[in-house]
Amino acid sequence: MAINIHRSWWKRFLIFLAILxxxxxxxxxxxxxxxxxxxxxxxxxxxxxxxxxxxPAFIVxxxxxxxxxxxxxxxxxxxxxxxxxxxxxxxxxxxxxxxxIADIGNTTxxxxxxxxxxxxxxxSKYFSVPISAVIIWxxxxxxxxxxxxxxFLVFSAALLVYIVSALLGKPHWSEIGHSITHPSVDMNTKSxxxxxxxIGTTIAPWMQFYMQSAVIEKGLKIKDYGxxxxxxxxxxxxxxxxxxxIIVACASTLHVKGIGIAEAKDAAMALEPLAGKLAQALFAFxxxxxxxxxxxxxxxxxxxxxxxxxxxxxxxxxxxxxAPEFYFLYTLIILLAVVIIxxxxxxxxxxxxxxxxxxxxxLPVVLIxxxxxxxxxxxxxxxxxxxxxxxxxxxxxxxxxxxxLSLLVFPLFT
Amino acid sequence: MTSQTTFxxxxxxxxxxxxxxxEALGKISDFLIDVLAWSVESHEPQRPxxxxxxxxxxxxxxxxxxxxxxxxxxxGKLRLICRDLxxxxxxxxxxxLWLKENILDKQIVDxxxxxxxxxxxIRMVMIPSGTYALAVDVGIxxxxxxxxxxxxxxxxxxxxxxxxxxxxxxxxxxxxVDFSNSxxxxxxxxxxxxxxxxxxxxxxxxxxxxxxxxxxxxxLDEEKAADVLEELEPEVQAHIIESLPKEKVADVLEKMPxxxxxxxxxxxxxxxxxxxxxxxxxxxxxxxxxxLEYPDKVVGSIMTTDYMTFSADLTVEExxxxxxxxxxxxxxxxxxFVVDKKDRFISSxxxxxxxxxxxxxxxxxxxxxxPVSVYDDDDIDSLAEIxxxxxxxxxxxxxxxxxxxxxxxxxDIVEDLLDKRxxx
Numbered sequence: 094m095a096i097n098i099h100r101s102w103w104k105r106f107l108i109f110l111a112i113l114x115x116x117x118x119x120x121x122x123x124x125x126x127x128x129x130x131x132x133x134x135x136x137x138x139x140x141x142x143x144x145x146x147x148x149p150a151f152i153v154x155x156x157x158x159x160x161x162x163x164x165x166x167x168x169x170x171x172x173x174x175x176x177x178x179x180x181x182x183x184x185x186x187x188x189x190x191x192x193x194i195a196d197i198g199n200t201t202x203x204x205x206x207x208x209x210x211x212x213x214x215x216x217s218k219y220f221s222v223p224i225s226a227v228i229i230w231x232x233x234x235x236x237x238x239x240x241x242x243x244x245f246l247v248f249s250a251a252l253l254v255y256i257v258s259a260l261l262g263k264p265h266w267s268e269i270g271h272s273i274t275h276p277s278v279d280m281n282t283k284s285x286x287x288x289x290x291x292i293g294t295t296i297a298p299w300m301q302f303y304m305q306s307a308v309i310e311k312g313l314k315i316k317d318y319g320x321x322x323x324x325x326x327x328x329x330x331x332x333x334x335x336x337x338x339i340i341v342a343c344a345s346t347l348h349v350k351g352i353g354i355a356e357a358k359d360a361a362m363a364l365e366p367l368a369g370k371l372a373q374a375l376f377a378f379x380x381x382x383x384x385x386x387x388x389x390x391x392x393x394x395x396x397x398x399x400x401x402x403x404x405x406x407x408x409x410x411x412x413x414x415x416a417p418e419f420y421f422l423y424t425l426i427i428l429l430a431v432v433i434i435x436x437x438x439x440x441x442x443x444x445x446x447x448x449x450x451x452x453x454x455x456l457p458v459v460l461i462x463x464x465x466x467x468x469x470x471x472x473x474x475x476x477x478x479x480x481x482x483x484x485x486x487x488x489x490x491x492x493x494x495x496x497x498l499s500l501l502v503f504p505l506f507t
Numbered sequence: 508m509t510s511q512t513t514f515x516x517x518x519x520x521x522x523x524x525x526x527x528x529x530e531a532l533g534k535i536s537d538f539l540i541d542v543l544a545w546s547v548e549s550h551e552p553q554r555p556x557x558x559x560x561x562x563x564x565x566x567x568x569x570x571x572x573x574x575x576x577x578x579x580x581x582x583g584k585l586r587l588i589c590r591d592l593x594x595x596x597x598x599x600x601x602x603x604l605w606l607k608e609n610i611l612d613k614q615i616v617d618x619x620x621x622x623x624x625x626x627x628x629i630r631m632v633m634i635p636s637g638t639y640a641l642a643v644d645v646g647i648x649x650x651x652x653x654x655x656x657x658x659x660x661x662x663x664x665x666x667x668x669x670x671x672x673x674x675x676x677x678x679x680x681x682x683x684v685d686f687s688n689s690x691x692x693x694x695x696x697x698x699x700x701x702x703x704x705x706x707x708x709x710x711x712x713x714x715x716x717x718x719x720x721x722x723x724x725x726x727l728d729e730e731k732a733a734d735v736l737e738e739l740e741p742e743v744q745a746h747i748i749e750s751l752p753k754e755k756v757a758d759v760l761e762k763m764p765x766x767x768x769x770x771x772x773x774x775x776x777x778x779x780x781x782x783x784x785x786x787x788x789x790x791x792x793x794x795x796x797x798x799l800e801y802p803d804k805v806v807g808s809i810m811t812t813d814y815m816t817f818s819a820d821l822t823v824e825e826x827x828x829x830x831x832x833x834x835x836x837x838x839x840x841x842x843x844f845v846v847d848k849k850d851r852f853i854s855s856x857x858x859x860x861x862x863x864x865x866x867x868x869x870x871x872x873x874x875x876x877x878p879v880s881v882y883d884d885d886d887i888d889s890l891a892e893i894x895x896x897x898x899x900x901x902x903x904x905x906x907x908x909x910x911x912x913x914x915x916x917x918x919d920i921v922e923d924l925l926d927k928r929x930x931x
Contacts, residue, residue, distance in 0.1 A: 169717035177625070178612050178685075182653040312742040403650060404614075404625025 115307035116158060116321070117246065118390075119300055120328025123154075124252055124335045125387035126206025126357060127199060127445060129380055131290040132336050133360035136343030137353060139284065141268050144340055145276035146288050150295040151333045153489040156482060157296060157460070158304050158325045160467045165308030166315055167476045172305040173402040175472070176462050184462070189399050191455045193422075196299055196395040198448025200430035203391065205441050206384030208434055209358030213377040219435060226431045229389050230424070233409060251382045252335045254375040258364070259342035261372040269341065289496045290449060295332065296493075298455040299391065301463065302398045315476075342376070355442060392430075396422035457494040464490065512578050514585055515644070516606050516629035517653050524562065524576070524587040532589060533564035537607040538573070539600065540640050553678045554639040557631075558603065559595045570595045578633050604683055606640065613685040614715070615643065617676055618699055621707040623714050628652055630675060643681055646674030684719045698726040705731065709738035712747075721750045733762035736771070745774045748783075757786035765791065766811040766919065769798035806890065807883035809923055810904045810913035813839045816846045819853060819871035823864045838916050841900035845870050852911040854878040855903050880905050883912045890920050 135143045161172065168175065177185045207225050208218035278284055313321055343360050347353075352363050357380050365373040393409070396419055400407035405418040413420050433439055464486050467478050478486065516538065523531040539559035557573045575591040604610060606629055614623045627649025630642040644652075648671050651657040664671055682699045700708060700723060708727075712720050712735065724747050727735060736744060736759060748756050748771070760768050760783065772780045772795065780799075784792040794812045801807030815835060817826055830840060843861065845853045854874035864873045879893060880903045893902055894917055904913045 167717075169715075169720075174614075174716075181612065182627070182650065186650075186654055312746075314746070404627065404645060406622070 114246070114324065115162065115304055115311060116324035116326070116328030117331065118307065118328070119158065119304045120330075120332040121246075121252060121383075122303070122387050122390050123295060123297070123300065123332045124339075124383055125199075125203055125294075125391075126209075126380065126384040127202045127449065128294040128336065129206070129339060129383060130202075130357040130445065131287070131294045131449075132339040133343045133357050134354060135287045135291055136340035137347040137360060137363075139279070139287065140344040140348040141265070141272040141341070142277065142279075143284075143287060143291060144269060144272045144337065144344075146291045147295075147333050147336055147340075148273070149492075150292045151329055152485065153292075154296055154329045154332065155325060156485045156489065157301060157463070158329065159322060160463055160478070160482065160486065161301050161304040162308045162313075162321050162325060163318070163476055164463075164467055164473070165305040166313050166318060166321070167473055169309055171309060171398070171401055172302045172459075172463070173398040175466050177402045177404075179466060179469070179472070180462055184458075185402050188455065188458055188462070189402050191451060191458075192299060192302075193395060193399055193426075195448050195451035195455060196391055197426050197429050198444050198451065199297070199299070200388060200391050200426055201433045201441075202445045202448060203384045203388035204430050204434045205445070206357060206380050207388065209356060210361070210377045210381035210384065212358065213361050213373065222431055222434050225385060225388070226427055229385065229392075230427055233389060233393050233423075234420070248382050248386060252331075252379055254379045255335055255338040255342060258372045258375045258379070259338040259345070261369060262342050262345040262364075264341045264345040285499060289453065289499065291336075292493070292496065293449055293453045293456070295336065296456060297452050298459045299395060299398070301459055303390070303394050306394075306397070342372070388427075388430075392423055392426040395426060396420075453493070453496065457490055460486070460490045460493065510635055512580075512585070512633045513641075514578065514631055514633070515649075515652060516611060516631055516640075517649075518585060519587055520607055520611070522587075524560075524589055527588055527590060532592075533562045535560065535587060536563050536568060537561040537605045538638075538640075539570070539603050539605055541603050554632075554641060555604070555678060557638040557640070559597075559600075561605070570597050573638065576638075578638070609683050609686060610643065613683070614719075616682045616684055616700060616703075616711055617645070617680065618682060618703060619676065619680045621703060621711070623711060624676070640678060642675040642677045644673075644675055646672055648673055684715060684723050686718070686722055701727060701731050705734035706738050708735050713740055713743050717746065717750070720747060725751060725755070729758050729762050732759045736760075737763060737767050741771070741774045744771050748775065749779065753782055753786050757783055760795075761787055761791045764811045764813050765794035765798055766809060766913075768795045769808070772799055773803075801883065804887055805883065806881050806885045806887055806904055806915060807912065809887060809919045810883065810915045811839075811919070812913045814844060814901075814903075814911075814914040815840055816844045816850070816911065817870055818848070819845050819869065819874070821870050822866065823861060823868055823870065823873060824866035826861065826870060827866075838918060841916055842903070842914070844903055844911055844914070845874050846911055850911060851909045852878075852880060852903055852905045855880075855901075857900065878903070881915070882907065887923060890915055891924060894920055 164170075164172065164175065170178075173185075173189070176188065204222050204226065208222050211221035212218060278288055308321065342364070343354075347360065347363050354360050354363060358377075361373050361376040361380065364376055397407050399405075399422060400416070400419045406416040407419040408416065411419065433444065434441070464478075464483070466472055467486075468483065470477055519535050520537070522535055524533060524535050525531055537560070538557045539561070540555035541558045542553075542555045559570050560573050560576060561568055561570045571589075572593040572595050575593060576587055576589050579586050579588050610626050610629060612626060614625055616622075617624045624643075624645040626643045626645060628644035629640055630644060631638060631640050633639075648657060651660055651671070661671060679699075684700075703711070708723075708731075712723055715723065720743065724732060724735070736747070739747070760771075768791075772783070775783075784796060787795070798808065798810070798812070813836070815830070815833065817829070821829075826843065830843075840858055842855045842857045844855050847853055854876075855878050856870060856874050860873065879897050879899065881889065881893065883904050883906050890902060893899065899917075901914050901916045903911060904915060906912050
């Protein structure tokens with residue numbers, strides 16, 4: 094009997110491993126260069142004070158990704174397909190042009206992460222950025238994507254180096270506990286903008302499209318729903334744990350010494366005298382892996398959704414002649430990002446902030462579409478949202494709209 | 508009024524319609540077209556007629572007969588004028604499609620290009636006998652028209668002496684497949700999809716969403732369905748089988764070679780397999796059951812049990828006569844097999860060898876003295892080497908008591924090799 098129980102546990106674990114992927118990969122891509130920058134700045138500027146924001150971000154992230162997974166499983170259609178078929182051309186056009194521009198900005202931020210982390214190891218950006226762009230381009234177009242995905246999954250474990258980095262800085266656990274139990278925000282522009290930044294970077298709009306397609310790609314069925322949910326929770330926990338330790342690492346060293354930073358690279362540089370060379374190298378390595386990971390997935394995913402929505406042929410299994418729009422878009426996104434990064438005196442921080450603003454504006458629009466779709470009985474049948482999903486979902490929409498609006502309004506006063 | 512007015516569906520969808528006095532009566536929501544009054548056999552181009560219109564008046568959606576509607580030019584623009592409102596009972600509607608609900612913005616099958624395309628707009632014409640759908644616009648032009656930007660962008664492009672590419676597909680060459688938001692079902696005989704090659708159809712089905720997959724598959728007759736099912740990816744096969752009634756699935760599986768059925772069964776749960784096997788005819792299910800007993804890595808698991816045997820004293824001429832009478836699938840007779848009275852394997856003769864032999868000779872005189880065969884429990888990996896070394900299209904499979912059990916044809920070996928490469 095004992096053997097039986099053991100076997101069924103083992104079998105379930107194997108099924109979980111087979112289904113594993115969509116949630117965990119999405120969770121890992123989430124902590125990209127933009128995310129690491131935001132968390133570092135939040136930790137360095139406000140210490141442990143903003144750590145509590147990770148909790149609502151975590152809940153909303155799970156609720157949103159669960160809806161994506163459920164829509165993917167039930168309909169077998171991508172989010173771009175569903176939006177195009179139900180919201181018509183004009184809304185689709187607005188969303189995808191926005192997504193395209195925001196993602197060019199996001200990709201630029203990823204390459205900025207590559208440039209920054211390699212500079213810590215003494216390699217010039219004029220060398221590291223073009224080389225990594227070419228490698229990424231070839232990997233996706235000529236290589237085997239499913240193999241690449243598995244490699245990245247292993248690599249995403251490298252993000253756990255932030256835990257080591259944080260522990261080397263000897264954090265104050267009682268202060269961290271206090272921050273989580275007593276959430277507070279300083280009522281000024283910079284502090285609120287950072288709260289928005291933390292939540293906004295954790296729930297980027299393009300990720301909803303990615304999550305849903307990944308679920309379909311895996312061919313998941315409704316009987317796999319339990320495992321998918323587990324995969325999502327594991328992915329979201331990974332996202333938030335990494336974010337937590339980045340904030341802690343910067344808070345327990347930089348904030349204590351009163352060192353302000355503007356970029357993730359600054360954080361790595363500043364860590365050295367405080368937490369040692371190892372912590373600095375680990376931080377830089379984590380940033381590099383996260384940046385390359387996201388720079389690989391983001392451009393290809395964006396090109397794919399735009400083509401899907403407008404009915405152009407798309408997919409890396411197609412030839413150039415069969416899907417010219419798709420390859421053109423993909424190449425264009427990478428090319429533009431590289432050109433922007435390599436421009437002398439490029440306003441990198443401005444680009445990073447503005448792509449976040451655009452993300453923030455898009456997110457509520459995408460979320461409203463999602464909420465309407467997932468509650469549509471014709472589309473979802475018996476799998477429409479339960480009451481609790483709707484309460485959390487719609488409150489998230491309201492809060493995010495409020496946050497995005499303030500993100501738009503606040504810079505006007507600073 | 509001109510006798511012929513061409514227009515696009517997007518010009519009317521969402522806009523208002525009027526009575527002859529020019530008063531707005533409501534908003535146009537959708538057109539219903541009749542797709543049955545056409546068959547593949549007739550050589551007329553298909554032009555589905557608009558038979559009804561769905562309109563929004565206040566908060567209600569209502570459906571009216573289209574007969575009393577007409578299109579007129581008004582101040583340079585087209586207007587839909589309604590002379591009389593005759594309500595139509597939508598319960599009795601059959602073999603019709605809604606343009607917005609089933610076609611516009613949806614994926615349809617482009618039969619000519621053999622792929623899925625997304626519909627950006629629909630080209631229509633009004634002539635004295637009625638209003639008809641002509642073609643779907645799947646190009647960038649249609650997108651721009653919907654965004655209201657076609658005029659300016661066209662002028663911009665033309666100023667460079669260029670023009671926007673137009674991509675229209677005539678109604679003959681499309682088939683609607685997306686009924687996920689709709690209760691409408693088409694009669695199966697009217698589907699043009701069965702004109703496609705099974706491999707192309709399988710590729711299209713793989714690209715579709717779950718509901719449409721099941722719908723498309725259920726429109727096919729059993730023979731076609733069997734050919735298509737064979738070509739699908741394992742996970743799509745499993746999904747389709749699980750979503751169709753078991754009687755229908757069993758009928759399709761009976762039309763397939765037993766080895767293919769056994770492959771599909773490997774993807775399904777034990778209970779489903781048992782259910783399907785019980786539903787199938789005894790002869791077919793017995794063959795499948797035997798194949799299922801072989802472990803994955805041995806020859807028996809990929810062999811087919813469809814082959815032809817002859818006795819050694821038959822002449823070449825008689826053999827050909829028997830083949831012509833039987834009309835087996837070409838892949839069953841890459842080689843024919845010579846057996847003794849107890850069904851024990853003696854030798855094989857390839858169809859090529861048979862064709863160049865003297866018709867009067869017996870098979871015993873023609874056959875190879877030293878035939879190549881494999882055992883059903885041999886490792887699959889040995890097959891590729893054997894077919895390559897001996898230049899064979901088919902390898903006979905025997906059991907340890909020398910009885911013929913089946914044959915492995917070259918397609919199955921290639922498929923096995925490709926699968927292995929994919930999973931590496």
